[in-house]
Amino acid sequence: MNILENRILKEGKIINGDVVKVDSFLNHQLDIKFLDKLAEIIKDYFKNKDINKILTIESSGIALATLVSQKFGGINVVFAKKKKTLNISNDIYSSKVSSFTTKKDYEVFVSKEYLNENDNILIIDDFLSEGNALKGLIDISNKANSKIYGISVAVEKGYLNGGKIIRDMGYDLLSLAIIKSIKDGRFTFYD
Amino acid sequence: MNILENRILKEGKIINGDVVKVDSFLNHQLDIKFLDKLAEIIKDYFKNKDINKILTIESSGIALATLVSQKFGGINVVFAKKKKTLNISNDIYSSKVSSFTTKKDYEVFVSKEYLNENDNILIIDDFLSEGNALKGLIDISNKANSKIYGISVAVEKGYLNGGKIIRDMGYDLLSLAIIKSIKDGRFTFYD
Numbered sequence: 001m002n003i004l005e006n007r008i009l010k011e012g013k014i015i016n017g018d019v020v021k022v023d024s025f026l027n028h029q030l031d032i033k034f035l036d037k038l039a040e041i042i043k044d045y046f047k048n049k050d051i052n053k054i055l056t057i058e059s060s061g062i063a064l065a066t067l068v069s070q071k072f073g074g075i076n077v078v079f080a081k082k083k084k085t086l087n088i089s090n091d092i093y094s095s096k097v098s099s100f101t102t103k104k105d106y107e108v109f110v111s112k113e114y115l116n117e118n119d120n121i122l123i124i125d126d127f128l129s130e131g132n133a134l135k136g137l138i139d140i141s142n143k144a145n146s147k148i149y150g151i152s153v154a155v156e157k158g159y160l161n162g163g164k165i166i167r168d169m170g171y172d173l174l175s176l177a178i179i180k181s182i183k184d185g186r187f188t189f190y191d
Numbered sequence: 192m193n194i195l196e197n198r199i200l201k202e203g204k205i206i207n208g209d210v211v212k213v214d215s216f217l218n219h220q221l222d223i224k225f226l227d228k229l230a231e232i233i234k235d236y237f238k239n240k241d242i243n244k245i246l247t248i249e250s251s252g253i254a255l256a257t258l259v260s261q262k263f264g265g266i267n268v269v270f271a272k273k274k275k276t277l278n279i280s281n282d283i284y285s286s287k288v289s290s291f292t293t294k295k296d297y298e299v300f301v302s303k304e305y306l307n308e309n310d311n312i313l314i315i316d317d318f319l320s321e322g323n324a325l326k327g328l329i330d331i332s333n334k335a336n337s338k339i340y341g342i343s344v345a346v347e348k349g350y351l352n353g354g355k356i357i358r359d360m361g362y363d364l365l366s367l368a369i370i371k372s373i374k375d376g377r378f379t380f381y382d
Contacts, residue, residue, distance in 0.1 A: 028272065029305040032257055033265035059249035059270065063257045066223060074224035079250065081219065114220040 003037060004154060004177040005189045014182055018157075020127075026154060027060035027126050036067050038176055042152045043071035045174045046122060049149045051075065053119040055141060057108060057133055058082055060126040064154065068124055078115060080108040080137060093143040095136040100129035100160075108136045115144035128153040128175060131162030138169070155179065158190050194228060195345060195368040196380045205373055209348075211318075217345060218251035218317050227258050229367055233343045234262035236365045237313060240340045242266065244310040246332060248299060248324055249273055251317040255345065259315055269306060271299040271328060284334040286327040291320035291351075299327045306335035319344040319366060322353030329360070346370065349381050 001009075013021040025031035054077040056065035065077045083106065094109035115121075123137050134151060141148050148171060156163045156175035159182070166173050178190040192200075204212040216222035245268040247256035256268045274297065285300035306312075314328050325342060332339050339362060347354045347366035350373070357364050369381040 023302065024304070028269065028302055030253075030257065030260075030268040030270070032260040032268060035257075036261075036265065059253060059272075062221075062250060062253040063268065066221065066226075066254045066257045069221075069223040070227075074227065077221040077223060077254065078219065079221070081250075111214065111219055113215070 001189070002041075002177065003034070007034065008155065008177055008179070008187055008189075012187060014185055014187075018159075018182060020155065020157065020179065020182070020187075022155065026064075030063045032063070032067070035064050038154060039064060039067035039071050041176060042068050042122075042124070042174060045152070046150045046172075049120070049122075051120050051122045051149050053078065053115075053121050053146075054124055055080065055110075055115070055121050055137055055146075056124045057137060061124050064126065065124040068122070068152075072122075076114075078110055080110050080140060082106050082108055093140045095139040095143075097136040098130075098132045100132060108133070108140065110140050110144070112144070115141065115146050117145035117147075119144070119146040120149045121146050122149055123151040125153045126155065128156040128162045128166070128173075129160050131165045134162070134166055138166075138171070150174065152176070192380070193232075193368065194225070198225065199346065199368055199370070199378055203378060205376055205378075209350075209373060211346065211348065211370065211373070211378075213346065217255075221254045223254070223258070226255050229345060230255060230258035230262050232367060233259050233313075233315070233365060236343070237341045237363075240311070240313075242311050242313045242340050244269065244306075244312050244337075245315055246271065246301075246306070246312045246328055246337075247315045248328060252315050255317065256315040259313070259343075263313075267305075269301055271301050271331060273297050273299055284331045286330040286334075288327040289321075289323045291323060299324070299331065301331050301335070303335070306332065306337050308336035308338075310335070310337040311340045312337050313340055314342040316344045317346065319347040319353045319357070319364075320351050322356045325353070325357055329357075329362070341365065343367070 057080040092109040152174040158178040248271040283300040343365040349369040
C-alpha cells in the first residue's frame with residue numbers, strides 16, 4: 001500500500017456512492033508536503049524521458065503540476081482553461097469535455113502561443129474517471145503537434161473505463177492510486 | 192525596477208485599454224522558476240509573522256500559493272472555489288464577488304472544515320484590480336474567525352482603487368508590482 005492509498009483510506013470520503021472526495025489534501029485544501037512526495041514519485045517514473053513542459057487543467061491539477069515541474073528543474077506549466085474570458089485571445093486550441101462530476105459539457109482551451117511542436121509534454125491531473133478531461137488535453141496536444149511523453153494522475157477510478165481508454169490509446173499512464181471498488185463505504189485498490 | 196515589473200514590461204499585453212494580460216508566465220502558462228523567485232520575495236516580507244496557512248482562489252493564485260507555501264515549510268494551502276459541485280458539502284463559508292474581468296457576479300466558498308480560528312492566514316492572489324476577490328477571501332476568513340496576517344498579490348492595478356480599499360481596511364498588503372498607468376500601450380509603475 002503506497003502513501004496515497006493510505007491517505008485515501010484515512011481521509012477519503014464517498015458521496016452518492018461513487019464520487020470520491022479527497023479535498024482535505026488534494027483538491028480544496030492542498031497538503032503541499034504530501035503533494036511534493038507524489039511529485040517525486042511521478043518524476044522518478046518519467047525520469048528517463050526528455051520532458052520539457054507540463055500540461056494540466058484548472059483548477060485541481062495546478063498545485064501537483066507546479067510541484068512536478070520543480071522536480072524537472074522548473075519547466076513551464078500550461079494549464080488548460082475551462083471557459084473564455086476577456087483575457088484570452090481567439091487564437092486557441094480547444095476541445096469539448098463532458099464532466100463526470102457535474103454531468104455538464106464544457107470547453108477546455110489553450111492559447112496557441114503556449115503549445116507547439118517543440119513541446120515534449122507530461123500531462124498531469126488529479127483524477128481520472130471516464131477519461132474525458134484527459135482526452136481533451138490529448139486532443140489539444142495533438143492539435144498543437146506537441147509530443148505526449150506521459151500522463152500521470154493522482155487517483156484513478158479503476159472501476160470506470162477511463163484508465164483503459166487512455167492505455168488503449170497507447171499512452172504511458174501512471175496512476176498513483178487505482179481504486180478497485182467502493183463497497184459499503186470502503187475503498188479497495190489495485191496493486 | 193524589480194523582476195516582476197521588468198517581466199511585465201517585456202511580456203505584458205494590454206487588451207481593451209485596461210485588461211492586463213500576463214499569461215505567458217503568470218496565469219495561463221506558468222514560469223515556475225520565475226514564480227518561485229516571487230514566492231521568495233513574499234516569504235522575505237512576511238518572514239517574521241507566524242503564518243500557518245495560505246488562502247487563495249482558483250485558478251491563477253494556486254501555483255504562486257503552492258510556491259509560497261514551500262517557503263513557509265510546506266504549510267497547507269486552501270483555495271476558495273468559484274462554484275458548487277457535487278464534491279462540495281453544504282457546510283461552507285461563502286461570499287459574493289463581482290469579477291472585474293468578466294463583469295459577472297459569482298460566489299466563492301471554502302468548506303468549513305478547512306478554515307478556523309487557529310489559522311493565521313496569508314492571502315495570495317495573482318491580480319488586484321478593484322479588490323473584489325480579496326474582499327471575498329477576507330469575508331470568508333472573518334466568518335471562519337481566522338486571523339489574516341497578510342495579503343500579497345503579484346500585480347496591483349494602482350490606477351484602480353482595490354489597493355487603497357484593502358490598505359484602508361488595515362491589512363498588510365504586499366503588491367509585487369503596482370501599475371501606475373497604461374498609456375499608449377505602455378506601462379508605468381509606482382516605486
